[in-house]
Amino acid sequence: MGQGDTVTGGAGRCTCCAEPPVIRLKEPDRYLCAAHLIAEVEERAARTIRERGLVRPHDRIAVALSGGKDSTALLVILSRLLPAWEDASLVAITVDEGIAGYREDTIRAAQELTRKTGTEHVCVSFKDLAGDVLDALLVGRETQACSVCGILRRKALSAASHKAGATKIATGHNLDDEAQSVLMNTLRGDLSRLVRTSDADSSDCFIPRIKPLADIPEKEIAAYLFVQDMFPFLPECPYTRHALRAEVRSMLSAIEQKQPGTMRNLMNSKRVIEKQVGRRALSEPLRRCRQCGDPCSGELCQVCMLRQSLGK
Amino acid sequence: MNGQTQLFPALMNIIHPDSTIQTMAGDPVSIARILDQLGISPDGVIVSRNGKLVPEDAVAGGDDEIRIIRIAHGG
16 A cells, blocks of 8 residues: 555645655644654754753753663754754763663664764763672662662763763653653652652752653654654663553553543643642752762762662 | 456565564554554554554555554663
């Protein structure tokens, strides 16, 4: 069957032109061809950056680049948008956790992408940071994989960004990721984390984190890359099956399918709670870790607590 | 065609996210229906027909090659 003349139940053409559609968007309901999808995704990222003031002139932005689809899209989009921000520059940072059969391919993909986009690229590893690869650190505690990995990855990214002289850290979190986090924190009853996960979350002690893709659904990001032959066909992280996120993702995706707009509603609820409660009201005062001196909320930072529990 | 019986009806090839290939009768059917029959949520995948990305209400049939690509990788 030919492309473009076999769509039923809606327009057989892109809503904006006569080209065959590649995707149907629901908010508002419309069909987009490849070119209009690319323009739409890039415009939405630009709008998020503009409206939330995420990038300023002379910013040096560390892009957390795993080589997966979200960070790939993030680097592609930022490298295209960046000329609009005077003197802002990019450095891509890849963290090698040491996950056999998974991370090797994504690192290769990251290296290829930075070559294509002409972006400076830095690689850091858990082995350097924690003395061993993640696979070895997780023996007997596989169910804690995402927590352990998250703590070390944040630290590795933050340390490498400091070293690279970055003024912002950009991550590829999309709308689905953000909505999942809201639901997970609600399910855990963790209100302080719920209001702490904002892209504006930062203090003088941390490099501010920005999420330019936070308003774009995961599916549109995947489609954006596929139509440009840039979708990375990579294996799934072997530890994701242990994560609460996998269950929440599946549940939320099923609800979104039946009730389009659910994820955006969750994000709107979070913003209302943030406004009403105030971020500072729930956060503990910032202290310094007595072991490494990094900013933290308790006696020890999470990395030092983890190191202790791992005997490292 | 021309009143003759088609001896070998067309079959679609469905390529799953794990690269396994399944054949399906080439009668016209929407991508959404194919995903539903396979128990796959449309929100977790994108689908190409003969190498080109298509919306889920596109119709496939004949000897089309349908590829289902999982979009969530984790990490």
